[in-house]
Structure formats: C-alpha cells, structure tokens
Amino acid sequence: MSEIIVKVGLASCGRAAGAMEVYDKLKEYLEQNEGAYILKRTGCIGMCFEEPIVSLSGSEIGEITLGKVNAENVINLIEEYRKDIIPSSNIILSDKVEASCNDLFAYQQRIVLQNCGRIDPLSIEDYEASGGYQALRKALTLSPQEIINEVKISGLRGRGGAGFPTGLKWSFAASAKSDIKYIICNADEGDPGAFMDRSVLEGDPHRVLEGMIIGAYAIGAHKGYIYCRAEYPLAIEHLKMAIVSAREKNYLGDNILGTDFSFELSIKEGAGAFVCGEETALMQSIEGKRGMPSIRPPYPAESGLWGKPTNINNVETWANIPWIIKNGGEAFKAIGMEKSSGTKVFALAGKIAGSGLIEVPMGITLRDIIYKVGGGMKTEKPFKAVQLGGPSGGCIPADLLDIPVDYDSITATGAIMGSGGMVVMDSGTCMVDVARYFLNFTQNESCGKCTFCRIGTRRMLEILNRITEGKGELEDLDRLEELALNISKGSLCGLGQTAPNPVLTTLRYFKDEYLAHIVDKRCPAGVCTSLLHYYILPEKCIGCTLCARMCPVSCISGSLRQVHIIDQSRCTHCGNCYKACKFGAVTRE
Structure with a gap:
C-alpha cells in the first residue's frame, strides 16, 4: 500500500466549521493505527462553503478532496x-472522477x-518544496533596477484598491535619497465581507514574506513592518x-543568503480601525500615534514612516512578486488584460452558492464569476446586484453583469475594484437598506478629522434612515x-472620498426603490420593517393564538378558535x- 497523505484545512473558516474536531479524530486514530497515513494541516483552499475540508493523496485513485466532513464519518471515508x-460520499474535487466542485x-x-x-503554512520546508524562495535567490543575482523593471513590465497594479502601478511606485521609493x-x-483588511488577506496569511505566509524581502532589496530598505489587525489571531x-x-534559514536577518543585503521584519497589530487601511493613517498607527490620515504630498515614497522613504503594498500585491520574479514580467502580463494584467483574488459572500475565495484572470465577466466560478445563486430568488469594493465601493445591477472585471470597466460603473470583496445580493435585498448599511459603517469608522466626512456622512445617514x-x-x-459630491471633493483620504459610492450607485441603478420608499411608503423587497404592514386573513386564521402570544406589544386580539385582528x-x-x-394566515404588504 502506498503512503497516504491526509491534509485538514485548519484556516479560520475550517475551524469555525469544526475542522479541529476532525483533525483531533484523525490524530487519535493515527495514534492507535501507527503508519496508517501521514497527517498534515493546511490552509483554506477557497471553498469555505464546503468546510470542514480534508484532502487525500497517495492512492491509485488519485488526489481527492472531501467536503463537509465530520468526526463521525472521516475515518470511514479515509479507510475506503x-x-x-x-x-x-463527500467528494468535492478529484482529478480522476466527477466531483461537485x-x-x-x-x-x-x-x-x-x-x-x-x-x-x-507552518512548514518552511513545504514552501521551499513548492518552489518557495527561489524567486528571492534569483532576485539577489539581479540589480535592484532590474527587479523594478521586471515588475514594471508585468503591469502589476496595486491590489489594495487604488490600482496604482506597483513598479512605478517602487521606483519612487528606490530613487529617494535616504540612509533609512x-x-x-x-x-489591515477591514471591508465587510472581505477575507482575502487573512486567508493568504493563514495559508501561505512565506509567499508574502518573500515578496516583501524582494521589494526591500529593490528599493534599498532594511526594515519592514506587517500591519495586521488584531482580529486575525491565526494569521x-x-x-x-x-x-x-x-x-x-537566513532568508531574513544579516547578510541574507551570503550577500551584503540585510533585512528584518516586525509585526504591528492594529486595533481594528477601518481608517488605518489608509496608508498615511497606517503609518501614524505604527509610530504609536492615533491613526488619522495626513495631507499628501509629501507621499510615503518621499517622507513616510518616521519621515523616511517608505513603500506600502497590500498582502495580495506582495504575494504576486515571487511569481513575477521567478517567471518573468512578460509571463504575468500575458494573463488578463492590457491595462489590468494578471489575476485577482475575490472573496465571494452573500447570496452566492460558492462563498469563499477565488482567483481569476483579469477580464473575466461578473456573470462568469457569479455563475461559473461561484456556482450561481444560493437561493431560488434571482440575482439583483453585487457590491464590489467594500463599503467604499458600489452596487452593480444585473444588466451590467457582462462587463469585464478590470480596473477601468469597474470604475466606469461607479463602483471600484477595491481589495476584492464581492457581496452578491438577490431580489430579497433592499438596495436603500444596503446603502444605509454601508454608509453607517463608513460613518462609524470616520476618524473625524475632516468636517465633510465626519458631519456629511452623518447627514446622509440621517436622510437614509428617514427614507427607510x-x-x-x-x-x-x-x-x-x-x-455626496461635497463629501467626495472635501474629504482628505479615500474613506471620505469614496464613502458616498454605495448611495450614488444605488440612486443611479435602483432609483425606483427610493421612489417606492418615499412616494408609496413601501419597501419592494419587504426588508424595511417600518414600511411593512401585517394583516390576518380571516379565511385562513384558525384562532390558535400563537401570533398573539408572540406579539411583544399585545396588539393582536381574538379568542381561542376565533379570527384574530x-x-x-x-x-x-x-x-x-x-x-x-404556521397556517399562512398572517400576510404582509
């Protein structure tokens, strides 16, 4: 019998679904049956909707991934x-047989x-075996300018939301004159419904480290920080x-791999302030100050952390660097579209069947993401909109599903690419309530420095509350x-500048719902409770009194076995x- 390898997904999503119980069961069985298999842990493969997930390899039937496994059935499945x-049962992926995913x-x-x-993710040897740190070894044989040129050729744009060309950004920091x-x-991943950074850090942390070390060598930095919110303890x-x-292994520290280059990394845990995702506020936080945005210029490449030239990229951007250096900028540029090259990671959430993480080439349509990669709608209700770009993004309607997912096309809709959060909504969603929800989030997260952001978003929220x-x-x-126009123009940082986007896009594409709330005093989706009216149908009411007993204000009257009102x-x-x-006697309008 060949050597069987069993891997259990122990990322946050897996643990929340009960993966630790599965892992403990496998460990207990292995102690009683020594040599039955090799037990390993791994991160999230992306199919969060199928957790707990167990991957099997080593048998003649090829590699198989099992989903929704539990401690009761996992041993039988592995013995088979x-x-x-x-x-x-439970097969979701296979290279030899048909599987659901x-x-x-x-x-x-x-x-x-x-x-x-x-x-x-805890084994550097596993990362090395997959080709890890080969890009760093190659980079250290090149000049810093050659590395920057390769990143420029790739066309990689910052995956944190702004989409600024990464190679150009690096060149600014590299050309800055400073001894430090x-x-x-x-x-600092703070968007509701976004978990891309967390999953990468939990599942493949060395890829991010390798990208940062290469970037540090390219711009001449010897100290780095990873700013991660404290709500991500596993990451x-x-x-x-x-x-x-x-x-x-001397990938960090003094004289890395025998060269003259030295580099050290530290982790700074953020307290969960959404505004600290903005780079100048983030640097203020690292310095021990209150995280509040600063006026630019000067830009971080000129005067950043402690007044020194600083380069900031997000997790996904750094994670692309090893692949680009190893395979070449032209290979990366060949993927995706001319002005939006490479791939993009998205976190699918909401009313979609395949919630979790995906990575697709730029240029794929929203329709293909939702129906081919995401498995379609979770409910029988039809698709209505997708919120793209987080609370500062916008809502894209069904008639725009065939647009390509690239920076320019998404921006033209009034939304933004953002860091990759994608919340799918069906016809049971009230778009006015969605706008109110996201604006409430950004209003709460405003640092208060700008009057337009601090007061303007509050006034907008008050209006939306009145409408709902x-x-x-x-x-x-x-x-x-x-x-919205004044807030966008008058705010200092990206939080305020983009906070009105959910309101503007819902007004643009779903104005009829606003009018229904205002003119007809009706919520078409049946979500806004103040606009719902409940009635009891006499022909269906049997007088069971259950509705009266559940009413918190005792506004339902009627005797036993009599029609209630x-x-x-x-x-x-x-x-x-x-x-x-239970009899369909209570209806709502």
Whole structure:
C-alpha cells in the first residue's frame, strides 16, 4: 500500500466549521493505527462553503478532496480511500472522477492562492518544496533596477484598491535619497465581507514574506513592518512562526543568503480601525500615534514612516512578486488584460452558492464569476446586484453583469475594484437598506478629522434612515447627491472620498426603490420593517393564538378558535406574528 497523505484545512473558516474536531479524530486514530497515513494541516483552499475540508493523496485513485466532513464519518471515508476505493460520499474535487466542485476551479488561475490549501503554512520546508524562495535567490543575482523593471513590465497594479502601478511606485521609493527606508505590508483588511488577506496569511505566509524581502532589496530598505489587525489571531500566529523560520534559514536577518543585503521584519497589530487601511493613517498607527490620515504630498515614497522613504503594498500585491520574479514580467502580463494584467483574488459572500475565495484572470465577466466560478445563486430568488469594493465601493445591477472585471470597466460603473470583496445580493435585498448599511459603517469608522466626512456622512445617514422609515421626501434625493459630491471633493483620504459610492450607485441603478420608499411608503423587497404592514386573513386564521402570544406589544386580539385582528395603531412591525404563523394566515404588504 502506498503512503497516504491526509491534509485538514485548519484556516479560520475550517475551524469555525469544526475542522479541529476532525483533525483531533484523525490524530487519535493515527495514534492507535501507527503508519496508517501521514497527517498534515493546511490552509483554506477557497471553498469555505464546503468546510470542514480534508484532502487525500497517495492512492491509485488519485488526489481527492472531501467536503463537509465530520468526526463521525472521516475515518470511514479515509479507510475506503486507503483500500483504493473511491469514497462513497463527500467528494468535492478529484482529478480522476466527477466531483461537485471540479467545474468551479476550471475558470480559475491561481498565482496568489497557488499554495493555499496545498501546503502546511507552518512548514518552511513545504514552501521551499513548492518552489518557495527561489524567486528571492534569483532576485539577489539581479540589480535592484532590474527587479523594478521586471515588475514594471508585468503591469502589476496595486491590489489594495487604488490600482496604482506597483513598479512605478517602487521606483519612487528606490530613487529617494535616504540612509533609512522602510517596507510595509498593509494587512489591515477591514471591508465587510472581505477575507482575502487573512486567508493568504493563514495559508501561505512565506509567499508574502518573500515578496516583501524582494521589494526591500529593490528599493534599498532594511526594515519592514506587517500591519495586521488584531482580529486575525491565526494569521498573526502563522506570520510570527514564518518570520522565525525564515530567519533560521537566513532568508531574513544579516547578510541574507551570503550577500551584503540585510533585512528584518516586525509585526504591528492594529486595533481594528477601518481608517488605518489608509496608508498615511497606517503609518501614524505604527509610530504609536492615533491613526488619522495626513495631507499628501509629501507621499510615503518621499517622507513616510518616521519621515523616511517608505513603500506600502497590500498582502495580495506582495504575494504576486515571487511569481513575477521567478517567471518573468512578460509571463504575468500575458494573463488578463492590457491595462489590468494578471489575476485577482475575490472573496465571494452573500447570496452566492460558492462563498469563499477565488482567483481569476483579469477580464473575466461578473456573470462568469457569479455563475461559473461561484456556482450561481444560493437561493431560488434571482440575482439583483453585487457590491464590489467594500463599503467604499458600489452596487452593480444585473444588466451590467457582462462587463469585464478590470480596473477601468469597474470604475466606469461607479463602483471600484477595491481589495476584492464581492457581496452578491438577490431580489430579497433592499438596495436603500444596503446603502444605509454601508454608509453607517463608513460613518462609524470616520476618524473625524475632516468636517465633510465626519458631519456629511452623518447627514446622509440621517436622510437614509428617514427614507427607510417611510418619512422621506423627494427633495431628499437631491440632498443626498449634493452631500455626496461635497463629501467626495472635501474629504482628505479615500474613506471620505469614496464613502458616498454605495448611495450614488444605488440612486443611479435602483432609483425606483427610493421612489417606492418615499412616494408609496413601501419597501419592494419587504426588508424595511417600518414600511411593512401585517394583516390576518380571516379565511385562513384558525384562532390558535400563537401570533398573539408572540406579539411583544399585545396588539393582536381574538379568542381561542376565533379570527384574530391586528391593531394597526399599536403594531411595531416586528414581524413576529408573520414568522410564528404556521397556517399562512398572517400576510404582509
């Protein structure tokens, strides 16, 4: 019998779904049956909707990945595999047999996520075996300018949201005259529904370290920081262990791999302020100050951390660098589109069947992402919109699903690429409520430095609250647009400048829903509770009294086995009666 390798996905998503119980069960069985298999841990392969996930290899039936495994069935499934029998259930990926998720990977092209779900993130040897640190070895034989030129040729644009050309950004820092320079990795991932950075750091931390070391060599930096929010404890733990092992192998520290280049890395844990994702606020936080944006110029490449030239890129940008240096800038440029080359990682969330992480070539359409890579809608309700770019992004409607996903095309819709969060919504979503939700987030996260951002977003939120409560006026729509324009122009940083985007895009594509809330005092999606009215249908009511017992304000009257009535003047629109009725007697309008 060949050597069987069993890998369990122990990223945050897997642990939340019960993967540790599966791992402990496998470990216990292995202690009782020594040599039955080799047990390993790995990160998230991207299919969060199938967690806990177990990958099997070494049998004649090829590599097989199992989904929704539990401690009760995992041993039986593995024993079948050990006997060269195709497991009787739970197969989601296979290179030899039909599996439910095979097609979802057919449209993906993995560079950043190449090792996630494949290697042990705590093993530097696993990373090296997959080709890790070969790019660094190659880079150290090149001049810093040759590396920068290769990154320029690749066309890589910053994956943190702005999409600024990475090679050009590096050249600014490289040309700055200073005895001290800094490299920073922005891992302050704060967008609702986004978890790209977390998964990469949990599943393949050495790839990010290697990219940063190459970048530091290219611009002449000898000290770097990874700014990661403290809400990512597993990512931070893996980063710390990766830094230690990289230092032991002389990929970090003095005279790296026998050269004159020395470089050290530290981790700075952020306190969860969304505004610290903005690079100048991030640097203020590293310096021990309150994270608030600064006026630019000067830009970080000229005067950044502690007044020294600084280069900042996000996790995904750094993770692309080893592949580019190893395979060449032209190879990366050949992927995707002319002005948006390479691949992009997205976090799919919301009403989509295949929630999780994907990596696709730039230029793929939104329709293909949702229906081919993401597996389509989670419910029977039709697709309505996708929120792209996080709370500072915008909502793209169904009639724009065929646009290519690239920086220019997405920006033309009024949304932004952002860091890669993608929230899919169906017809049961109220777009006015969505705009209110995201604006509430950005308003809470405003640092308060700019009057337009601090006060303007509050005024916009007040208007949206009135509209969702049925108290809006038609003039409110003009007020929203006027405020949005002034906030965008008058705010200092990207948070305020883009905060109105969800409101502007929903007004642009879903104005009829705003009008329904204001003119008809009705929420078409049935979400805004203040606009919902509940009635009891006499022909269906059997007088069971359940609705009356569930009403928190006792506004439902009626005797046992008699038709009940809702007092509309006292109803708080909570919906408890609608949820409780088992006979369809309670309806809402």
